[in-house]
Amino acid sequence: MSMIKDLHVTRRAVLKGAGALVVTISVPVSAARTPARAKGGAGVKPPLKPDELDSFVKIAEDGRVTAYFGKMDMGQGVDVAIGQIVAEELDVPFERVTVVMGDTAHTVDQGGGSGSTGIQRGGVPLRNAAAEARRILLELAAIRLKTPARYLTVADGVIAVTGEAARKVSYSELIGGHYFNVKLVWNKKMGNRLVSTGKAKPKKPEQYKVVGTSAPRNDIAGKVFGTSDFITDITVPGMLHGRTVRPPKAGAAPVGVDESSIKHIPGARVVHEGDFLGVVATKEWDAVKAAETLKVAWSKVAPPFPDQKDLYDHIRRTPTLKAKLKAKDTGDVDRAFKGAAKIIEAEYEWPFQSHASMGPACAIVEAKDGEATVWTGSQKPHSTAEGVAKILKLKKDQVRGIWVMGPGSYGRNDAGDGAMDAAILSKAVGRPVRIQGMRHEGTGWDPKAPASIHKVRGGFDAEGNVIAYHFHSKAFDRQNVRSRESHPSHTLAGQLTGYALKPRKIFRTPNESYRFPNKRMGWEIIPPLLERASPLRTSHFRDPLGPQVHFASESFIDEMALAVGADPVEFRLKYIKKRIDARVVKAVAEKVGWKPRVGPANKPGGTGTVTGRGIAYAQRNGAVLAIVAEVEVDRKTGRVWPRKFTIAHECGLIVNPDGLRRCIEGNIVMATSRMLWEEVMFDNDRVTSVDWETYPILESMEAPEEIDIVLIDRPNIAPKGAGEPSTRPVAGAIANAFFDATGVRLRRAPYTPERVKAALG
Amino acid sequence: MAERISLNVNGVSHDLEVDPDMPLLYALRNDLGLSNPHFGCGLAQCGACTVHMNGEAIRSCVTPVSAAKGARITTLAGLGTPEKPHPMQQALIDEQAPQCGYCMNGWIMTAAAFLEKNRRPSDGQIRKALAGLKCRCGTHMGIIRAVKRAAKAMG
Incomplete structure (x- = not known):
């Protein structure tokens, strides 16, 4: 208590007129008081709101720093970058910072994993809060050391009088274990757009010592020694194991459930609510057996899906649900085409794709006494908790969401559905329930990336200049269900218990800076094939619509270059408007020693193995990418092997170069998998891609030999996202390299061996 | 249905009362609390459940627990530790x-x-x-x- 008094006296004395100090003091009374509490006394934690500094940063008694991050790391190391940013602004060693994320009780909702904005947006309040914390600590130190803040120096969490190292005080001594109780200015937005700002000005890039270094990940050891938990490893006392029972035909509802058919399985019980059907048992294996054994009579439904071979024709002929034909429109496109000396046109096709996460969804929900806790691997745990609250008819603050690393997440995969399934089961049986899908659910019933067709036209004048350009997509909606499971409508369990589908009805256009004088980009979408609990419902999957749209747009850029006898790199550089984009394209061309060429290296025909090289470029939310693929095509087997990728990658300031490189590698390999292998198969009644045989992905034999990464660091540009952007141009580069190698333009993805063989005749 | 089965995992013997047809994976994870092998597919198509049986890498998700009787099973935890990593x-x-x-x-x-x-x-x-x-x-x-x-x- 004496400390409080001392500080008050000191502060009052200061304010009364102890000279120069007065002007530097702007510490709120609460902040000045809090750290002065006797050690061990509990400071009052302010509410978890974005306008509280304590919502983002805490300094423990031992001087360790905890950063509370309301976005997520899914294994690409975003949390490391956040730790670096906080360490940088606070002037503490990186090793002293722990980043807490994914618990709704401890982090404000910054939107979770979303749109590669972990650093781009999520880092902003953390940076501001850490800078503000440092400012407050400096002012507290000024009081303690009786020296104006401007004569103080901070290093490793210790504030000393400049030039008098012995006169010092540590962060721990100033505030360790207590709360700041300092307000931030909050823009009143939650989620991705949340911004909180303090009075402090964050550092300038030239002052950075921690940001820009390759700090290592701290989750890897736990993963390779098996000492850290995945969501699948979480157990709760009294927990039962659950499994869902999905209909054999999409859209069918259970009309008769023979509970006696699982009577012989110990503890097995049926949960049937609305059209939701599941089982629980004490032992997991018993739950698996019960779900397999349960006899169910299903309603008869008309086959909801067209023949797979007619998918693209279905898209072509189905009346439009919503269109934005001129999402971007420059000049007079129609007139320009009319006056064109030459017009070319092509159509590209992309299938449904599955997240097919390494493991199917797992979640645990404990619903009791008007409260609930959900443990989830979803990348948006705040949204998961909100959705669980709604389906359980609870208030948002009655449900706590706790994220635990799941089996991979690259958007709205099945994790969001699993949490709702577990909620229904837990409520029904009055016990905590852990649910884990089987493989056929992970692939067959997860939300899908939408199938699409893209029609592109280019018009040239007599000199071969592009005077008209029109890019048009017709496709399924990008979000039949939202990328956030914050409402039951967006989940299978919700739709099966009476919540209607609420599709978002939008698509996207390419992101590039080609300056064509008359340029139009637009889209139209068609209704979902099945309105309720569809295994082909669409939602966001890594770089939503990026791969398909830029497969088409960047393939067509090469087609236009060929039409006017131009080299693909030269043609791009002629039309790219933004200087940074041109710089990125030039960087990759230079790195590979691009040799200008017109037309493919090889003519169609022949059976041997041929090689080719192709380029593609794209932007994504401020990031710019250009990539060159070097592929080998075995014309006999149809195998396409991208032996080498070279990418030039620009995303503003680079926080962690090694982390960025590994993130880019993963993006490129996954995007290659999608371009070469991935196509959700279905028949008239069901999705028939139900495992890794029926939904193959890239394996080690098909992985590239080399990925060469050129990072373009722009320290004075705020960091942009990198978790998805390099996914975007990969398909186009492979397509263009395939054309170079074979002389055949293949406009339908994926480039499976069968499709390639058929295309090469 | 349940049968008494003895398993040797990471050098330790365990006696279990389990369904002999249950995959080894479930015995390791749920009965022995060795959660390093993961369920990925249950079909031997992904490898997330791999353990060593007598030194050979096998897929525990399709191996009946009864087939592991008398065998030497090693899981990730038995392969190496933070102190003594493989x-x-x-x-x-x-x-x-x-x-x-x-x-x-x-x-x-x-x-x-x-x-x-x-x-x-x-x-x-x-x-x-x-x-x-x-x-x-x-x-x-x-x-x-x-x-x-x-x-x-x-x-």
């Missing part, structure tokens, strides 16, 4: 390879068994030995680098 584990840390990490058990157990037989593998041999394993995050490049690094360390 070279493959150390190599993955050095390469900072895993992302979500859910599949890592399979890659480590498969690579470790492979490296016991081939200490100087070529790039092609490594890729072939790892065929059939899945990694959805696309960390193949880092994993292959790690296998090469581990091979060097193992001499």
Whole structure:
């Protein structure tokens, strides 16, 4: 208590007129008081709101720093970058910072994993809060050391009088274990757009010592020694194991459930609510057996899906649900085409794709006494908790969401559905329930990336200049269900218990800076094939619509270059408007020693193995990418092997170069998998891609030999996202390299061996 | 239905009362609390559940627990620890390879068994030995680098 008094006296004395100090003091009374509490006394934690500094940063008694991050790391190391940013602004060693994320009780909702904005947006309040914390600590130190803040120096969490190292005080001594109780200015937005700002000005890039270094990940050891938990490893006392029972035909509802058919399985019980059907048992294996054994009579439904071979024709002929034909429109496109000396046109096709996460969804929900806790691997745990609250008819603050690393997440995969399934089961049986899908659910019933067709036209004048350009997509909606499971409508369990589908009805256009004088980009979408609990419902999957749209747009850029006898790199550089984009394209061309060429290296025909090289470029939310693929095509087997990728990658300031490189590698390999292998198969009644045989992905034999990464660091540009952007141009580069190698333009993805063989005749 | 089955896992004997047809994976995870092998597919198509049985990498999700009677089972925890890491584990840390990490058990157990037989593998041999394993995050490049690094360390 004496400390409080001392500080008050000191502060009052200061304010009364102890000279120069007065002007530097702007510490709120609460902040000045809090750290002065006797050690061990509990400071009052302010509410978890974005306008509280304590919502983002805490300094423990031992001087360790905890950063509370309301976005997520899914294994690409975003949390490391956040730790670096906080360490940088606070002037503490990186090793002293722990980043807490994914618990709704401890982090404000910054939107979770979303749109590669972990650093781009999520880092902003953390940076501001850490800078503000440092400012407050400096002012507290000024009081303690009786020296104006401007004569103080901070290093490793210790504030000393400049030039008098012995006169010092540590962060721990100033505030360790207590709360700041300092307000931030909050823009009143939650989620991705949340911004909180303090009075402090964050550092300038030239002052950075921690940001820009390759700090290592701290989750890897736990993963390779098996000492850290995945969501699948979480157990709760009294927990039962659950499994869902999905209909054999999409859209069918259970009309008769023979509970006696699982009577012989110990503890097995049926949960049937609305059209939701599941089982629980004490032992997991018993739950698996019960779900397999349960006899169910299903309603008869008309086959909801067209023949797979007619998918693209279905898209072509189905009346439009919503269109934005001129999402971007420059000049007079129609007139320009009319006056064109030459017009070319092509159509590209992309299938449904599955997240097919390494493991199917797992979640645990404990619903009791008007409260609930959900443990989830979803990348948006705040949204998961909100959705669980709604389906359980609870208030948002009655449900706590706790994220635990799941089996991979690259958007709205099945994790969001699993949490709702577990909620229904837990409520029904009055016990905590852990649910884990089987493989056929992970692939067959997860939300899908939408199938699409893209029609592109280019018009040239007599000199071969592009005077008209029109890019048009017709496709399924990008979000039949939202990328956030914050409402039951967006989940299978919700739709099966009476919540209607609420599709978002939008698509996207390419992101590039080609300056064509008359340029139009637009889209139209068609209704979902099945309105309720569809295994082909669409939602966001890594770089939503990026791969398909830029497969088409960047393939067509090469087609236009060929039409006017131009080299693909030269043609791009002629039309790219933004200087940074041109710089990125030039960087990759230079790195590979691009040799200008017109037309493919090889003519169609022949059976041997041929090689080719192709380029593609794209932007994504401020990031710019250009990539060159070097592929080998075995014309006999149809195998396409991208032996080498070279990418030039620009995303503003680079926080962690090694982390960025590994993130880019993963993006490129996954995007290659999608371009070469991935196509959700279905028949008239069901999705028939139900495992890794029926939904193959890239394996080690098909992985590239080399990925060469050129990072373009722009320290004075705020960091942009990198978790998805390099996914975007990969398909186009492979397509263009395939054309170079074979002389055949293949406009339908994926480039499976069968499709390639058929295309090469 | 349940049967008394004795399992030797990581050098320790355990007596279990379990359905003999239940996959070994469930016995390891739920009955013995050894959660390193993961459920990925239940179909021997991804490798996340891999353990060693008498030194061979096997898929525990399709191996009936009864088939493990009398065998020497090793899980990831038995392969190496933070204090005494297996070279493959150390190599993955050095390469900072895993992302979500859910599949890592399979890659480590498969690579470790492979490296016991081939200490100087070529790039092609490594890729072939790892065929059939899945990694959805696309960390193949880092994993292959790690296998090469581990091979060097193992001499």
